[in-house]
Amino acid sequence: MSRSHAAEQKPALPLSRTSKRVLYALRSALIQAVPAALGIVLVVFVLLQLVPGDVVDVMASQSGSASAETMAWLRAEYGLDQPVLAQFWNYLWHLAHLSLGYSPRFGTDVTSLIAGRLPDTLLLMLLAQAVALLVGIGFGVIMAVWANKWPDRLLTLVNLLLYSLPGFWIGLLVLLLFSVQLNWLPSGGNQTIGANLSGGGALLDKLRHAVLPVLALSSYFIAIYARLTRSALLDIADQDFIRTAHAKGLAPWRIVSRHMLRCALTPVTTVAGLYFGNLLGGTAVIETVFSWPGLGSLAMEAIIARNFNLVLGILLLSAFMVVIVNVLVDLLQSLIDPRMEGSA
Structure with missing residues (x-):
């Protein structure tokens, strides 16, 4: 039997207790994190939808004046004119692609602002x-x-x-x-x-x-x-x-x-x-x-x-x-x- 073949047949070393503890903790964290994230997104999204007004209203008030056509165009541009379920699905779609969305107020993506x-x-x-x-x-x-x-x-x-x-x-x-x-x-x-x-x-x-x-x-x-x-x-x-x-x-x-x-x-x-x-x-x-x-x-x-x-x-x-x-x-x-x- 050649050395290379013997090396291939060499059994893997067993994991230490500390390594098992780390893997177990990471697996438990992943199991907890995903449902927690979805629950937070759902609850907070619904609560925020109940708040009167949106970012377009705030931008219009800060600018001093804005026509109804401009505000309608901005809502269509940011997807705020869509039904709530469609907005929620779009947010989940962006989140699945590791994107936290865009911030109209600051004019940049949310990830850059948080970072x-x-x-x-x-x-x-x-x-x-x-x-x-x-x-x-x-x-x-x-x-x-x-x-x-x-x-x-x-x-x-x-x-x-x-x-x-x-x-x-x-x-x-x-x-x-x-x-x-x-x-x-x-x-x-x-x-x-x-x-x-x-x-x-x-x-x-x-x-x-x-x-x-x-x-x-x-x-x-x-x-x-x-x-x-x-x-x-x-x-x-x-x-x-x-x-x-x-x-x-x-x-x-x-x-x-x-x-x-x-x-x-x-x-x-x-x-x-x-x-x-x-x-x-x-x-x-x-x-x-x-x-x-x-x-x-x-x-x-x-x-x-x-x-x-x-x-x-x-x-x-x-x-x-x-x-x-x-x-x-x-x-x-x-x-x-x-x-x-x-x-x-």
């Missing part, structure tokens, strides 16, 4: 999620270690304020303090106008503009993660393996960081995945307060302008982002808690 705003929104969301997790978990550890003592009571009060105050209100407060009174940080936008920065300077400038929006967006989630971490750590503190670690004479910080915190991260990451949709929805208000040019502010402009194709495109992208984040959370949990690999 231009998506990086700034992702930057804001990722920074807010990172700050919320780091600060929230840190607060939760301090509250659990000093349970029912003054650090716990102080941080409980702080978390109560963060949980109770709306994000836009906190945004206005930090805007008034750090931008108006102290003049430390810019009040809005995502870059310094006229600075003509590039490379690292442009990145630092954008991060400087993102500080206040990130603080406002992450405030509510800091309180959520802190309370959840405290509760999870206190529940784990009575487990037998923690008592065994104390009996072995391990340092308290080592027990908390290497044994207790790893188990407590599982519910925290689960809730972080579930709240990702809330985080995405909160960007719309925060971007409006700080004039941050992201998807949230673009969605507000699209709704006001009756730009339904753009609204549908943003909602579809948001749905897929939520599905992807939940897949990543599922994979992260399998790394944090190896016992979950056996469920794949």
Whole structure:
């Protein structure tokens, strides 16, 4: 038997547990994403059709005057004169060809508009999620270690304020303090106008503009993660393996960081995945307060302008982002808690 023939007969290596977990998560995400996308398109399309007026009415009002013939021609040009079912079928046809349609308001395709705003929104969301997790978990550890003592009571009060105050209100407060009174940080936008920065300077400038929006967006989630971490750590503190670690004479910080915190991260990451949709929805208000040019502010402009194709495109992208984040959370949990690999 020749070497080439023997190589052809060589059996394939079995997949590892991690690879099986990844494939299972991707398959589950695909199964969830397609029906979710169709459901979102159907529900939102019907709701938008119930809204009085269309993009042609908005364009006519902004121009100051438009004849009935011009408006009828525009509706025929954009397919708005067709029956609702025909419009829905046309949208699905374009969606099947990976096209999100055309935006009459901005005079370009929806995909280009979303691609231009998506990086700034992702930057804001990722920074807010990172700050919320780091600060929230840190607060939760301090509250659990000093349970029912003054650090716990102080941080409980702080978390109560963060949980109770709306994000836009906190945004206005930090805007008034750090931008108006102290003049430390810019009040809005995502870059310094006229600075003509590039490379690292442009990145630092954008991060400087993102500080206040990130603080406002992450405030509510800091309180959520802190309370959840405290509760999870206190529940784990009575487990037998923690008592065994104390009996072995391990340092308290080592027990908390290497044994207790790893188990407590599982519910925290689960809730972080579930709240990702809330985080995405909160960007719309925060971007409006700080004039941050992201998807949230673009969605507000699209709704006001009756730009339904753009609204549908943003909602579809948001749905897929939520599905992807939940897949990543599922994979992260399998790394944090190896016992979950056996469920794949």
